Amino acid sequence: MDIIVCLKQVADLQQIRIKRETREPVLEGAPFIFGQFEKNALEAAVRLKEKNGGKVIALALGNAKIKDTIIEALAMGADEAVIIPDLALAMSGSANVAQVLAAAIRKIGKFDLILMGEGSADNYSGQIIGRVAELLDIPQITYVRELSVEANRVRATRDLEDALEVVEADLPAIVSATSELNTPRLPPLTAILKASKKPIATWSANDLGISADAKAVNTLSNLAPQQERKQVLFEGDVAKAVDELVKQLQKEGVV
Amino acid sequence: MANILVFSEQAPVAFELLCKARELGVASAAILSGGEGANANNYFAYGAQKVFVGADARLENYSADLYADALAQIVETSGANIVLIGSTKRGKELAGRLAQKLNCGAVTDAIGLVTQDEKLAVQRYALGGNTIATDVIATDRQVIAVMPKTFEAIKQPAATTVEIKVSVQLCEPRVKIVERKPKAAATAHIESAETLVVVGKGFAKQDDLALADALAQRLNGEIACSRTLSADYHWLAEERMIGISGKKCKPRLMISIGVSGQIQHTVGILGSKIIVAINKDKSAPIFKIADYGIVGDLYQVLPKLVERIGKS
Numbered sequence: 001m002d003i004i005v006c007l008k009q010v011a012d013l014q015q016i017r018i019k020r021e022t023r024e025p026v027l028e029g030a031p032f033i034f035g036q037f038e039k040n041a042l043e044a045a046v047r048l049k050e051k052n053g054g055k056v057i058a059l060a061l062g063n064a065k066i067k068d069t070i071i072e073a074l075a076m077g078a079d080e081a082v083i084i085p086d087l088a089l090a091m092s093g094s095a096n097v098a099q100v101l102a103a104a105i106r107k108i109g110k111f112d113l114i115l116m117g118e119g120s121a122d123n124y125s126g127q128i129i130g131r132v133a134e135l136l137d138i139p140q141i142t143y144v145r146e147l148s149v150e151a152n153r154v155r156a157t158r159d160l161e162d163a164l165e166v167v168e169a170d171l172p173a174i175v176s177a178t179s180e181l182n183t184p185r186l187p188p189l190t191a192i193l194k195a196s197k198k199p200i201a202t203w204s205a206n207d208l209g210i211s212a213d214a215k216a217v218n219t220l221s222n223l224a225p226q227q228e229r230k231q232v233l234f235e236g237d238v239a240k241a242v243d244e245l246v247k248q249l250q251k252e253g254v255v
Numbered sequence: 256m257a258n259i260l261v262f263s264e265q266a267p268v269a270f271e272l273l274c275k276a277r278e279l280g281v282a283s284a285a286i287l288s289g290g291e292g293a294n295a296n297n298y299f300a301y302g303a304q305k306v307f308v309g310a311d312a313r314l315e316n317y318s319a320d321l322y323a324d325a326l327a328q329i330v331e332t333s334g335a336n337i338v339l340i341g342s343t344k345r346g347k348e349l350a351g352r353l354a355q356k357l358n359c360g361a362v363t364d365a366i367g368l369v370t371q372d373e374k375l376a377v378q379r380y381a382l383g384g385n386t387i388a389t390d391v392i393a394t395d396r397q398v399i400a401v402m403p404k405t406f407e408a409i410k411q412p413a414a415t416t417v418e419i420k421v422s423v424q425l426c427e428p429r430v431k432i433v434e435r436k437p438k439a440a441a442t443a444h445i446e447s448a449e450t451l452v453v454v455g456k457g458f459a460k461q462d463d464l465a466l467a468d469a470l471a472q473r474l475n476g477e478i479a480c481s482r483t484l485s486a487d488y489h490w491l492a493e494e495r496m497i498g499i500s501g502k503k504c505k506p507r508l509m510i511s512i513g514v515s516g517q518i519q520h521t522v523g524i525l526g527s528k529i530i531v532a533i534n535k536d537k538s539a540p541i542f543k544i545a546d547y548g549i550v551g552d553l554y555q556v557l558p559k560l561v562e563r564i565g566k567s
Binding site: 161219242 | 430542
């Protein structure tokens with residue numbers, strides 16, 4: 001069984017700073033990682049492979065550093081990787097990214113299952129799965145918290161707002177993972193060392209016969225919400241701190 | 256003039272979207288149904304001028320694949336240039352597939368729609384909630400999935416109304432629903448609570464949440480939590496989870512206890528009027544967005560706080 005896991009490289013969101021004067025985000029210096037849900041997708045793929053055989057291909061779009069970021073996916077158990085280091089393409093919006101992923105998947109050729117996170121860590125738009133499914137004309141199963149494959153058929157439990165829904169579909173299919181699906185493994189050092197020896201193919205938009213269309217969505221501004229918080233801290237003696245706090249809250253009229 | 260088609264599998268969300276749609280232009284609604292049960296009158300009451308009904312036995316169960324196909328056909332029939340969808344989980348997966356079918360741009364999880372330079376600007380959280388982006392969709396057609404409760408549903412019937420049956424052409428469903436296990440009906444309504452006590456990883460064990468419960472009871476508030484306590488520890492139901500993948504709340508008073516304040520969580524509390532944080536780590540990011548904070552051990556602070564509030 002051949003599984004392709006789509007991964008998006010994002011800046012570590014915990015390390016983004018906000019410029020106080022302009023409220024602009026500063027991404028410089030933040031390390032690049034894969035999002036949590038994508039690790040759940042990767043873990044699920046590796047477990048399916050361990051059970052059913054086959055291979056796992058990690059497919060990732062990102063900036064020039066994607067070659068470093070992808071090592072984590074290989075260390076977690078992907079057998080090979082396809083990377084597309086093209087920041088402009090990676091930033092060109094869901095419509096273009098879906099075209100690139102679909103083209104790369106077609107170029108990879110043989111696959112039974114595609115896995116991705118329920119949303120990316122940064123935009124969490126959840127659009128990619130539907131777009132890629134449509135481009136490849138395959139069924140989509142989103143928000144999955146339990147997953148198994150038997151006799152060329154995928155069975156999944158979807159976690160929706162009002163219900164858990166158990167569904168089945170013939171392969172090939174595309175599935176998105178929630179964090180409830182599993183606990184991603186932390187690869188040991190030996191796996192990390194071995195990872196760099198695994199095959200990594202580097203493809204360009206040209207290789208895929210893709211020329212990014214004009215962006216379908218233009219972002220006019222992207223600023224931190226205005227937050228004017230008082231940031232009054234009480235420390236030291238607990239009883240005194242509690243007393244001060246309650247007095248303030250009474251003044252505010254909220255207790 | 257904008258021609259807007261509204262769809263949500265949750266009728267109350269469709270009504271909210273219709274109210275915004277009739278402000279932006281000509282409002283229509285789509286109903287997809289597996290039988291004949293569609294009631295267009297409710298949609299007319301919220302301002303739909305046209306209601307397009309796609310009825311087909313294959314639409315009995317929700318499938319992103321078939322629903323997108325049916326909606327795309329209704330978009331063609333209606334000539335809509337803007338499609339507003341409720342950004343539920345089902346709505347979000349539908350938005351992506353529909354946008355691809357229509358070959359157009361889409362924005363999901365929209366939290367605001369404003370007209371800017373005669374264009375429709377869509378606001379959404381970006382960078383994991385660090386920022387709010389304002390987007391304009393450049394394609395002729397636009398698909399926008401809007402978060403439930405973004406707009407208020409107020410009845411205002413359209414002057415003239417018409418119901419149009421669309422005979423949709425569909426394939427057989429490829430995803431089979433084997434079983435549906437309904438979740439217990441929501442018992443907590445943290446989005447409408449005036450006071451929220453939010454608990455995080457600072458609590459060492461589930462029993463200790465009794466301390467927070469006592470405080471919530473004193474304040475007549477509800478308990479909410481960070482993702483870890485619900486998704487990983489299963490201490491509290493998902494309906495109490497706040498954050499980018501949980502709920503966004505705007506209480507008058509939010510008391511955050513033992514929550515470090517990662518951005519994926521705090522995006523759900525920024526609308527609070529007053530934020531109080533209790534954490535033993537002075538460098539915890541939660542203090543950056545707090546109005547008042549106590550740097551201290553919650554096991555010492557909470558009993559005293561409950562006692563002190565009881566006195567006042």
